[in-house]
Amino acid sequence: MAGAHEESFFRWDGNTLVVNILGKPSASKDAVGKPKGTQLKVSVTALPRNGRATDHMVAFLAPLFGVRERDIEVVFGRESVHKQLRIKDPLKWPAIFGAWKGPGGAVDEGGQ
Secondary structure, X not given: OOOOOOOOOEEEEOOEEEEEEEXXXXXXXXXXXXXXXXXXXXXXXXXXXXXXXXXXXXXXXHHHHOOOHHHEEEEEOOOOOEEEEEEEOOOOOOHHHXXXXXXXXXXXXXXX
């Protein structure tokens, strides 16, 4: 996770997780990659046509965060590789985020 003076690719806004994404459409597989600066790299197999890759990304990410697709809002970047997502009340998250920490910052090893 980022140090005190570094910006992270995610933050909490109440019970909503805000994640900055660097998307990679037309990939060979759907995957969550490593952070690149203040963005998390997420690859999807869908073609970048009329926001379809973003829709595919939301469908791919929803189960990884333990939420329904409708609980993920695309704030900006629907037709861009640079996106911001708001994930309402996530129940878990990918290991790249580190140990599960809810909005209050408490670590819960069972949340991953």
